[in-house]
Amino acid sequence: MNTATKTASTADTGLAAIVFTAFIGVSIIFMTGFASSQTIHDFEHDTRHATGFPCH
Template identity: 35%
Template sequence: MSIISSTDHSSTASTTTTLSQRLTAAVCASILGACLVYFAGFSHIEAVHNAAHDTRHSSAFPCH
């Protein structure tokens, strides 16, 4: 009886990002977040209003 030993060599891909790429991603995420908050906060669509109603009031965000 022989035991075959094998080693698993997994390669990890590492990516480097520059400061400008990270700043661009942060700015884009901030703009998207602000748009979502604005949309949910001032939407006249009843389903959106009801879905976010309690959260808005608990964080003192006006909706009426």
């Protein structure tokens, strides 16, 4: 088992960077899939339907 060294090197990944990345992703998904602004809704309309986000 040489996974111990691998684990040591991969485990020091920054949690802050991970949280930041997830935050960007969730923000984009909220905007594309959920934001109720008429302009955003109209722009995203077809994609909301096509990817199964609740729409209308």
